[in-house]
Amino acid sequence: MKTVLITGATSGIGLSLVHAYLKQGDKVYACGRNFSVYEESETLLEARQKLQLMEVSFDLTDSQSILTSLNDIESLDIAILNAGTCEYIDNAEHFDGALFERVIQTNVISIGYCLQVLIPKMKYGAHLALMGSSASYVPFQRAEAYGASKAAIHYLAKSLQLDIPAERLTISVIAPGFVKTPLTNKNDFPMPMLIEVSQAASHIISGITKNKKHIHFPFPFTSFLIVMGSLPDRIWQWVALRMKR
Template sequence: MSGVLITGATSGIGLQLAKDYASAGVAVLACGRNQEVLEQLSSQYATLTPLVFDLTDSEQTGTVLKSLPFIPQLWIFNAGDCEYMDEGKVDASLMKRVFDINVIGLSNVIQASQQHYKAGHHIAIVGSIASEVALPRAEAYGASKAAVSYLARTLQVDLKPKNIDVSVIYPGFVKTPLTDKNTFEMPMLISVERASREIRHGLAKKQAHIYFPKKFTSLLRVIGLLPYRWQNAITTKFLVQG
């Protein structure tokens, strides 16, 4: 691998991926808004280069990604956010905040980086298993990740003739600063270290779709195959009523 670019590299899964790839001697372009964290990373890993920008700012993102220190072969678009609605109450401003990061921010980095894509490159986009089943209070997060999944799967179709691989990553619950804010039970929660291993293993094998943990994501995928009425009944019984 000639190198990897990772967005959202200052926290959670992105941070762990940056550390793990850099520890393996891979040249890493670590992207994020937190300059202090990125500078600490670059001081710890000789192969890591920080790129500080806010991906919700299209102009700033374009400026930074226009002239890269090197062109990576692997692009991991991981930055994202999660907020939950109050039960049964739609909050448009919350919806916008989540979509600005998860969907528009993703679009910004793809638009800015696509000028560098070449045959043999590999793009990885982190979605969520929440995109496959309607879950309580996830109107904003789930809808944004459904949009991410659709965008990524469309890129798979459009970039295949150019010999550019696209992988879509569907994690379950991973223990990160983001999920630490959750006030509900998170079934089959896994560590960020395991999440990084699952992702790196799947990407090394060029898997088009990467699901983990297998038991939890497989269960939700099976539920997602059922009629919507049945899906809603199951999630209401086990996730709402308990």
Template sequence: MNILITGATSGIGQQLARDYAAAGHHVVACGRNEQALATLHNEYPEHIAGQPLDIADADATQRALSTYTNIDLVILAAGVCEYLDVEHFDAALFQRVFDVNVIGTMRCVEALLPQLSKGSTLVLVGSTARLLPFTRAEAYGASKAAVHYIAASLRIDLAKRGIEVLHVSPGFVETPMTAQNDFEMPMQVSVETASKAIRRGIAKGTFDITFPRLFGLILKFASRLPQRWQQAFSRRLS
């Protein structure tokens, strides 16, 4: 397969690039860290091509991604997380998070969609954080809820073109981004485990690839509880 992955210079995206390359696929690894891209290429010179990319830059994203054709699988994994201090409410924080997680992801879709054909798969990476109102996660959780909604809608609209749209709902994964968290992260998994779960879900065509399975089941069950119970549950987690 020909695969394009954003957010490939660290975390889940980087591990996916390595694992798909190791399996013999051709990967376009996109990200801001050019040294990390060079490292990936050096590890798999015949299977990974690096593409410097900052999805917060609309013009650069269009120029970089619109040139790729014959892509079988797109995984949009680039994302950021910032937590809100409600005593010093900052609307600009929301703009920064949404500009990458939502608008930046849609910039990639805009640039790549004309090149996708029947049989292609588009994967948007969200988060289980969308399921409950977690403390301080107003911007991050809302952005990932938006990604899930968009994926579900695109799945309907792109079905007529034969393009499959999937969504990923990771729990806590051991990455540089989660390393900044100052709270307990239950059932945290490695990037290797995350990559395996995502690749297996894509191969099966699972719409919402959620892992760890038990953590996802707990949060999905909690999301169906009355709102006051959800808030109590979230307070206990925090």
């Protein structure tokens, strides 16, 4: 039995990961703000009663709350820092600084505080996964805030990989394509190769089990973006400007 911590565990990908790890018999610390969905699930209520599932409530925009809420948890085998938000910049000429701050605060700044309290709690040989996005491979229109936040996560993970020996801690970055969740339900543009949350959760768990440092899926979609990102900017920009967002 492993002890697993998941942020963003109340919805979408994170919630699916909670179900999958509980099914494997692991012990799960589920982090989020709104746990009302847990009251509707017999599996989750039962796991809570058996102390196989612990809820940890905090807002990622409150650094002190992150530090105090995570302080009491025991040592971990796996931590998946999955929580995140997405808001688009609709008019770049009238740039919305407050929107930019909200996204960077939730998706990037909070991760620093999570790492501060969690790295010392990770067992020797444990696995720490940071949720990035395939949006970081190439720039997309309206994604100035979201894309920048996820590009920062990719850099952060790769930099941590250099500073912390892999025997001590495997650090991976997760880069999904489009996954059907409340976050993407708000998108008003076509989402090629959209997959279900259960598929995303199994890709992530399989990548973590294999100690992969770069977990990206679905492979045809993310590989296409990786190749595009390696080409000169003007090629991708030509394609991106012809895609409706």
